[in-house]
Amino acid sequence: MTTSSNYNARAHGGLTGLLTFLLATLSRIAGAVETPSIETPSIETPSIEIRKFAFAPKEITVAPGTKVIWTNRDETPHTISAADKTFLSKAMDTDDRYEYTFDGEGDFSYFCTLHPFMTGIVHVRK
């Protein structure tokens, strides 16, 4: 089942966020050099930061069933909206987070509805 939610991450503390980010980054680096296995279970939660009106990373590849978390680090509110509107966050103020679980394979373009020049893409591959 596909799930999404908005929540504010301030109460979770910066250290947890930092660790999550580092782990996710390490996982991505590791993933880039590994030979893909036939079926990779989703154990990580990729994290995408919104900073200076851009998504970082702008493009990621995840396995089906992966939950992706976006966090807004700007002082300006942003949103996450699928190009085809299949998912849409509420406005995220500073440090607010939005998460969405990608079940099926595909390429999911998304953008900020307030600043449509901000775009990203999530590739979902088995």
Add this chain to the structure above:
Amino acid sequence: MTERNDNTPDSPADPTRRRAMNCLAAWSGAAVVWTMVGGVPRALGATNSGKLAPASQNAFTFVQISDTHIGFHKEANPDVVGSLRRATADINSLAHRPALVLHTGDVSHLSKPEEFGQAKELLQEIHVDRVHTVPGEHDALDDGLAGYLKGFDHDGKNRAWYSFDQGGVHFIGLSNVLNFKMGTMTSLGDEQIAWLKQDLTRISHSTPIVMLAHIPMWTVYAQWGWGTADADQALTLLRPYGSVTVLNGHIHQVLQKVEGNIALHTAMSLAYPLPTPGQEGIGEPGPVKVPAGELGKLIGTRQLSVVRGKHELALVDTPIDHT
């Protein structure tokens, strides 16, 4: 990961920031009063002293304010309510009382009911008969314009565009904050343009037009979305008119463009400055933090007057810090 905004205050040694401030300073310090002279908004006089130029006693004058962002409380301006109150005091002290106030959007910062409520109360402190608003994208978060229209439905039709006539001028308010499509600029949309066409059928070409919309109605800087994709469709309808003034907000700085009889102007914010388009060293259109003593020079109001016999309005932009 731990890197934060580069534009921290109190770092005068930072050349990037110094450049930014110099650029911003170039936009400020000029006061311009709009006067409708004979049907066209006209600047009574830009003054570097920041003093308000007096409007003629016979002129029909009004005031534009913009981007109050009520609810914003971050470093770029921790007291947006105080900034609006200072602007209100300036407007209330004008020797020639303006007939109305036009607010070109981003009334609130996050579209919260309490922000709209507080904004409405604050705007009632301005001594004019009516304050007309158009929505900014910050007023259209989450529930679209439902929250905004609870407090700012100007003609009772539950939509964010409208027109009215006052002082011999036909005023048109438009919404260009609901049609954001991926990778492009915003747009007005076909329904609104059809409404505009219909609205103008009863207006003679000699009637001065003042049009409001939040996001600039010309492409200031597409990379930051500072423009309206279908603005030309609306402006084409206005080309037969002898005097057209388009007032925008959104970019928190004064810019202008003149196309024949159509003059387009953006205004200062009452909350915080934004960088100049594509400003070197600043890659994104986020709030620019300046030392506390500088902020009041970069935010402010605009007075406009209609002067009979002239086809341009007079305008004066006044920062809230002036003597």
